Amino acid sequence: MSAPSLLLLAPVLIPLLGAMLAFIAWGRRRTQKAIGLTAVTLLSATAILLLIRVQRQGILAVQIGNWDAPFGIPLVADLLGALMVTLSGITGLAVGLYAVFYMDRKREIHGFYPLFLALLAGVNGAFLTGDIFNLYVCFEIMLMASFVLLSLGGEKAQLEGAVKYVALNFLSSAIFLAAVGLLYGTAGTLNMADLAVKLSSDDTTPIATIISMLFLVAFGIKAAVFPLFFWLPASYHTPPVPISAVFAGLLTKVGVYAMIRVFTLIFIGDTPTTHTLIVGIALLTMVTGVLGAAAQFDIRRILSFHIVSQIGYMILGLGLFTRVALAGSVFYLAHHIIVKTNLFLIGGIVRRLQGTEDLGRLGGLYRSRPFLAVLFLIPAMSLAGIPPLSGFFAKLFLIVAAIEIRAYISVAVALGVGLLTLYSMTKIWNEAFWKAADRNGESSGNESRVLPLYLPVVGLALLTVLIGLAAGPVFSLSLEAADQLLDPSQYIRAVLGK
Amino acid sequence: MELIFAATVAVLYAGGLYMMLRRNIVKFLLGLAMLSHGANLLIFTAGGLTRGKAPLIEPGADAAAAGVADPLPQALILTAIVISFAVLAFALVLFLRAYRLTGTDDLDDLRSTES
Amino acid sequence: MMAAKLYSIDLSLSLQPLHSIDVLVAGLIIVAAIATTLVSSRFAAIASLGVVGYAMALLFILYGAPDLAITQLIIESLTVVLIALAFYHLPPFHHRSSRRSTIRDAIFAGAAGLMAGSLTLLANQQLFAEPVSQYFLDHSWIKAYGRNVVNVILVDFRALDTLGEITVLGITGLGALTLLTFHRSHRKSAAHLTRISLILRTAAGYLTPLMMLFSMYLLLRGHNAPGGGFVGGLTAAAGISLYALAFDTGKARRLLRIHSITFSGVGLLLAAASGLFGVMKGQPYLTGVWRTFNLPFFPSLKIGTPFLFDVGVYLLVIGVVVTILFSLAEEEDA
Numbered sequence: 001m002s003a004p005s006l007l008l009l010a011p012v013l014i015p016l017l018g019a020m021l022a023f024i025a026w027g028r029r030r031t032q033k034a035i036g037l038t039a040v041t042l043l044s045a046t047a048i049l050l051l052i053r054v055q056r057q058g059i060l061a062v063q064i065g066n067w068d069a070p071f072g073i074p075l076v077a078d079l080l081g082a083l084m085v086t087l088s089g090i091t092g093l094a095v096g097l098y099a100v101f102y103m104d105r106k107r108e109i110h111g112f113y114p115l116f117l118a119l120l121a122g123v124n125g126a127f128l129t130g131d132i133f134n135l136y137v138c139f140e141i142m143l144m145a146s147f148v149l150l151s152l153g154g155e156k157a158q159l160e161g162a163v164k165y166v167a168l169n170f171l172s173s174a175i176f177l178a179a180v181g182l183l184y185g186t187a188g189t190l191n192m193a194d195l196a197v198k199l200s201s202d203d204t205t206p207i208a209t210i211i212s213m214l215f216l217v218a219f220g221i222k223a224a225v226f227p228l229f230f231w232l233p234a235s236y237h238t239p240p241v242p243i244s245a246v247f248a249g250l251l252t253k254v255g256v257y258a259m260i261r262v263f264t265l266i267f268i269g270d271t272p273t274t275h276t277l278i279v280g281i282a283l284l285t286m287v288t289g290v291l292g293a294a295a296q297f298d299i300r301r302i303l304s305f306h307i308v309s310q311i312g313y314m315i316l317g318l319g320l321f322t323r324v325a326l327a328g329s330v331f332y333l334a335h336h337i338i339v340k341t342n343l344f345l346i347g348g349i350v351r352r353l354q355g356t357e358d359l360g361r362l363g364g365l366y367r368s369r370p371f372l373a374v375l376f377l378i379p380a381m382s383l384a385g386i387p388p389l390s391g392f393f394a395k396l397f398l399i400v401a402a403i404e405i406r407a408y409i410s411v412a413v414a415l416g417v418g419l420l421t422l423y424s425m426t427k428i429w430n431e432a433f434w435k436a437a438d439r440n441g442e443s444s445g446n447e448s449r450v451l452p453l454y455l456p457v458v459g460l461a462l463l464t465v466l467i468g469l470a471a472g473p474v475f476s477l478s479l480e481a482a483d484q485l486l487d488p489s490q491y492i493r494a495v496l497g498k
Numbered sequence: 499m500e501l502i503f504a505a506t507v508a509v510l511y512a513g514g515l516y517m518m519l520r521r522n523i524v525k526f527l528l529g530l531a532m533l534s535h536g537a538n539l540l541i542f543t544a545g546g547l548t549r550g551k552a553p554l555i556e557p558g559a560d561a562a563a564a565g566v567a568d569p570l571p572q573a574l575i576l577t578a579i580v581i582s583f584a585v586l587a588f589a590l591v592l593f594l595r596a597y598r599l600t601g602t603d604d605l606d607d608l609r610s611t612e613s
Numbered sequence: 614m615m616a617a618k619l620y621s622i623d624l625s626l627s628l629q630p631l632h633s634i635d636v637l638v639a640g641l642i643i644v645a646a647i648a649t650t651l652v653s654s655r656f657a658a659i660a661s662l663g664v665v666g667y668a669m670a671l672l673f674i675l676y677g678a679p680d681l682a683i684t685q686l687i688i689e690s691l692t693v694v695l696i697a698l699a700f701y702h703l704p705p706f707h708h709r710s711s712r713r714s715t716i717r718d719a720i721f722a723g724a725a726g727l728m729a730g731s732l733t734l735l736a737n738q739q740l741f742a743e744p745v746s747q748y749f750l751d752h753s754w755i756k757a758y759g760r761n762v763v764n765v766i767l768v769d770f771r772a773l774d775t776l777g778e779i780t781v782l783g784i785t786g787l788g789a790l791t792l793l794t795f796h797r798s799h800r801k802s803a804a805h806l807t808r809i810s811l812i813l814r815t816a817a818g819y820l821t822p823l824m825m826l827f828s829m830y831l832l833l834r835g836h837n838a839p840g841g842g843f844v845g846g847l848t849a850a851a852g853i854s855l856y857a858l859a860f861d862t863g864k865a866r867r868l869l870r871i872h873s874i875t876f877s878g879v880g881l882l883l884a885a886a887s888g889l890f891g892v893m894k895g896q897p898y899l900t901g902v903w904r905t906f907n908l909p910f911f912p913s914l915k916i917g918t919p920f921l922f923d924v925g926v927y928l929l930v931i932g933v934v935v936t937i938l939f940s941l942a943e944e945e946d947a
Contacts (some may be wrong), residue, residue, distance in 0.1 A: 140584075186739045194745070511726040516719055588788050
């Protein structure tokens with residue numbers, strides 16, 4: 001197996017083997033920790049190498065089991081896939097580092113590390129697989145790991161959140177599975193590139209469009225778009241911070257990714273129907289999410305509702321379906337994964353310092369922790385879209401794309417939701433950092449316990465600034481990714497060799 | 499025959515969904531199981547029905563005889579059966595713990611994380 | 614716009630003739646499914662759900678899917694056991710929903726069911742291209758050395774799916790264990806599942822080893838005939854459960870020598886590592902590597918990495934099923 005194909009395999013196999021080794025080291029906390037850290041480090045390194053390779057030499061594909069396409073299962077890395085895997089590696093590394101210092105002993109003993117690694121394996125598998133049924137399997141790995149992580153520790157709020165999470169996600173999986181079965185029943189294949197070929201004629205479009213609706217619902221639930229998003233804000237804030245950070249940063253994006261993948265590769269026969277519908281869903285998601293956030297007073301709950309509204313932006317780019325719009329979506333994905341993970345991690349430091357995330361009881365952090373305050377400001381202002389941070393450009397590209405095709409409603413909604421996001425971030429800032437502390441001299445002397453947590457937070461904040469400063473190059477990378485998405489023949493050629 | 503299979507799929511889906519919408523966690527679990535049956539039968543039927551001939555290669559032959567059942571949907575269903583069993587088993591344990599902790603088996607009462 | 618385009622779909626049906634047995638079995642599924650939703654006793658509900666599952670297995674047998682039928686049978690039994698174990702800790706059904714929401718839900722569920730049914734029929738009738746599975750039927754023996762095409766798909770052609778599937782299963786075992794033991798302060802001693810009966814003990818003494826042997830037979834023949842690592846593992850797990858039923862869970866756990874969750878980890882790793890042989894030979898992950906052995910009684914016996922993979926599946930299934938069943942059985946009474 002040549003070096004590039006190994007590179008393609010690594011992001012899936014490293015966390016998978018790591019999870020299995022950690023599994024076998026059941027009960028040995030230190031060994032599991034070491035395995036976990038090694039795996040996320042290797043993962044992020046190989047993911048970056050993969051991205052560089054794909055950017056330089058084009059789409060990479062390997063046939064697992066050495067069976068010719070379309071009979072076996074291929075792994076494929078186009079720019080979007082490689083970029084997503086890289087982001088997953090970065091998130092994995094940051095959260096892994098944070099968890100080593102944050103996670104409580106008991107949760108570690110009860111399997112945090114194998115679960116975390118299995119989750120990453122599932123996520124990366126979903127980003128790289130070129131087979132629709134294998135995508136389902138990867139989703140299930142990711143979901144099952146997230147089910148267990150979400151309920152790990154078994155606190156009351158956690159279990160209540162988990163019940164809803166499991167219920168909705170099971171429903172989504174059942175719909176996904178049925179859609180795959182229907183697809184095989186009509187096209188006789190599961191390879192996504194092959195599906196794109198076989199469903200490209202005019203005869204096939206009506207049925208493909210009908211089946212695509214099922215995919216839209218299934219991925220929509222997983223991505224938490226309107227109207228089935230309520231499970232996300234009901235569950236994401238309940239588990240320990242590192243877990244909810246990786247959920248918030250990475251997990252919903254897998255749904256968005258899957259939606260982008262099938263609606264740029266397979267279901268493009270009737271875009272006036274499908275993609276217009278997607279725009280509508282996107283706008284409703286943006287509005288409901290941001291309004292939900294305005295009513296909340298707990299840091300992680302506010303942030304959870306914002307995930308919903310931001311997912312709307314990412315879907316909007318897919319719905320508008322132009323080069324700039326898709327590039328905007330890709331850029332948004334990259335920006336949001338980093339920023340959101342970081343905000344949750346910062347929420348964890350706040351919690352450590354003040355023992356709560358309830359805004360009513362927080363306060364005075366600006367005076368006692370100016371450094372933390374600045375660290376919070378970077379991702380928060382970025383999320384709200386203040387120039388020159390990454391979020392500003394993410395929104396800018398989408399709005400420019402919408403203006404280009406005169407989608408003025410989208411423009412108006414995107415601007416309005418941006419303003420309301422700013423309001424939410426200001427609210428956290430005012431309550432937690434700016435207003436006077438409730439109780440005086442609150443610094444509870446946890447300095448040594450908090451200090452190592454700054455490392456991943458600072459790293460992610462620097463990355464956010466960097467994306468803002470290097471918006472040009474990052475956006476041109478997004479444009480390249482969008483070009484590949486809009487011209488499926490590249491993907492098909494890489495997989496099927498024709 | 500296909501009409502009857504399709505009708506069976508319809509009943510399994512309807513029954514499963516209806517049970518999942520009851521507020522009782524045990525009914526929810528039963529509904530989950532029934533919906534999985536529905537999905538499996540859907541894949542089986544959608545992939546085309548072949549009566550009687552299993553996709554086995556006779557000793558001495560190099561390839562399967564013409565007209566045997568399509569093996570791929572079967573493999574997919576096998577995978578799906580196992581995965582849905584896994585989800586069901588986990589959901590069962592989760593709901594059991596949730597019931598122990600909250601003292602209610604009414605899904606509508608599990609609301610404290612929403613406000 | 615959608616409606617206009619729908620008209621271009623060819624809606625004429627080509628159907629297979631009705632067989633009275635099949636109609637009967639399908640009818641049984643329908644009746645049992647409706648019964649499950651309507652009965653007010655939970656034990657009646659679980660029993661009729663069991664009927665649905667077993668009747669599904671019958672349909673699978675009738676329509677050329679013996680592997681599916683066996684798996685369905687065993688999984689159905691396991692599901693019923695699991696739900697029954699959990700019922701022991703859960704309250705009986707209460708009627709909660711108002712009449713209005715009941716009607717609303719019924720209409721919604723009915724509409725969704727109707728949609729699922731018609732889509733099934735649609736996909737069954739439309740086929741735009743020759744299915745890729747013809748390749749598997751043609752090459753399963755000459756290229757992958759197996760006569761049971763379904764098993765070859767699982768352990769070779771689409772082994773990556775199976776690797777994912779057993780990962781899911783492994784995580785479930787871990788999850789069940791974690792949820793049930795996280796707050797247990799003391800190590801719960803082994804649970805007696807039944808009042809100890811001498812007959813059962815004597816029977817288990819013979820039956821458990823027999824079932825273990827049979828499970829290995831199923832594992833070995835799986836590549837060429839119905840069977841395989843998954844079904845074999847389930848059979849072995851059933852044997853161990855029987856042992857637990859006759860003695861206690863602690864004694865049965867000791868049959869595995871190591872913690873059941875570690876056991877499943879070993880199985881997972883074996884399956885995943887079997888794919889690395891191909892990588893070492895410069896081929897993609899999970900490429901089958903075969904060796905021919907000339908053993909007494911078995912001249913030119915071909916053994917390959919897909920078999921190792923299946924052994925991994927076998928071990929994992931044992932570990933996970935034992936973990937889940939035993940931790941549920943050892944759950945304390947409230």
